[in-house]
Amino acid sequence: MSSALTDLFPHPIVQAPMAGGVSVPQLAAAVAEAGGLGFLAAGYKTADGMYQEIKQLRGLTGRPFGVNLFMPQPEYADAAAVEVYAHQLAGEAAWYETELGDPDSGRDDGYDAKLAVLLDNPVPVVSFHFGVPSSEVLESLRRAGTLTLVTATTPDEALAVQRAGADAVIVQGVEAGGHQGTHRDNPETDGSGIGLLSLIAQVRETVSLPLVAAGGIMRGSQIAAALAAGASAAQLGTAFLATQESGANAVHKQALTNPLFVRTELTRAFSGRPARGLVNRFMREHGPYAPAAYPEIHHLTSPLRKKAASSGDPQGMALWAGQGHRMARELPAGQLVEVLAAELAEASTVLSAFPQGGAGR
Numbered sequence: 001m002s003s004a005l006t007d008l009f010p011h012p013i014v015q016a017p018m019a020g021g022v023s024v025p026q027l028a029a030a031v032a033e034a035g036g037l038g039f040l041a042a043g044y045k046t047a048d049g050m051y052q053e054i055k056q057l058r059g060l061t062g063r064p065f066g067v068n069l070f071m072p073q074p075e076y077a078d079a080a081a082v083e084v085y086a087h088q089l090a091g092e093a094a095w096y097e098t099e100l101g102d103p104d105s106g107r108d109d110g111y112d113a114k115l116a117v118l119l120d121n122p123v124p125v126v127s128f129h130f131g132v133p134s135s136e137v138l139e140s141l142r143r144a145g146t147l148t149l150v151t152a153t154t155p156d157e158a159l160a161v162q163r164a165g166a167d168a169v170i171v172q173g174v175e176a177g178g179h180q181g182t183h184r185d186n187p188e189t190d191g192s193g194i195g196l197l198s199l200i201a202q203v204r205e206t207v208s209l210p211l212v213a214a215g216g217i218m219r220g221s222q223i224a225a226a227l228a229a230g231a232s233a234a235q236l237g238t239a240f241l242a243t244q245e246s247g248a249n250a251v252h253k254q255a256l257t258n259p260l261f262v263r264t265e266l267t268r269a270f271s272g273r274p275a276r277g278l279v280n281r282f283m284r285e286h287g288p289y290a291p292a293a294y295p296e297i298h299h300l301t302s303p304l305r306k307k308a309a310s311s312g313d314p315q316g317m318a319l320w321a322g323q324g325h326r327m328a329r330e331l332p333a334g335q336l337v338e339v340l341a342a343e344l345a346e347a348s349t350v351l352s353a354f355p356q357g358g359a360g361r
């Protein structure tokens, strides 16, 4: 399905924004130059840090790109539970010879300051994770000439996105690597995440907006399946995390296809909000009792994750990855876009060979 969004780039392939230094300007530029939509991740950056990356990306490509923002989080954490978790992590701090972070280091991720920069210096696309911006914010971005996308993980969340006035919904299946963009973290719904193909079909029957499908997509054939189910484009994170231009730590990249890491799970161990990563020692030991407390736990574990990464220890880092991680290909990002586009074309030919109800009829 063509839309104002997909008219911006020739291939229906979006490189997911990946906070934590993964989706660097070089990655977004390579994807954009190859005909996909590249994304910068503003999460955990200052407004100025985000602006510097936008300027750098504009210097690398004249093609359209997107910037992703985290929504400010309501206060819902139980302070006592955060304190208990901090006690439980004391041994980790001693092992990595560092202090734990301050859990109260801010909960809005500089949202207003980042929005002000994006209104003063408009970019083609802005997407939002962890909630729905106000209609006023979406309208002011539209007036600035920016298309807006918001993540949803259920049909109800997709409806909220449409009602607020966004231009498209990113439907994120439970297979997805990194944080689930659930609008409100609720431990009672743990374990009820919806698989991508089922989610696209349900959301397609709930809202009329164009859909961008995310979660576990590693091959062009899966993009074809998502498009056939009703999406307009696919957003891939883990597949691009493995590429040469990605800023991911080398230990993280290698772990994706290392047979030591055979499973992914959703965990609150690192950040306090469900996020999917390769199961490692830290997740196994601390995941079972980590409290629902984002971003407090993110701040608390930040020095531990940094120290584990700088020591090359994959057992203490957040190895964010989607369920398809073993299919990762370490190609230049532009080449990955071309390979995915060729696989998509091939799969589309197969699909169109069965126009009337499938094989065998």
Ligand SMILES: Cc1cc2nc3c(=O)[nH]c(=O)nc-3n(C[C@H](O)[C@H](O)[C@H](O)COP(=O)(O)O)c2cc1C
Pocket (backbone or CB within 6 Å): 016, 017, 018, 019, 020, 022, 041, 042, 043, 068, 128, 129, 151, 172, 175, 176, 177, 178, 179, 181, 214, 215, 216, 217, 235, 236, 237, 238, 239, 241, 320, 321, 322, 323, 324
């Ligand atoms: C390392 C990593 C970091 C991520 N950071 C963000 C982010 O900053 N903002 C966001 O909207 N999504 C983020 N995501 C989620 C992606 O947007 C997307 O939903 C996910 O990567 C899709 O699943 P896949 O990894 O299986 O392709 C991240 C994913 C990964 C793997």
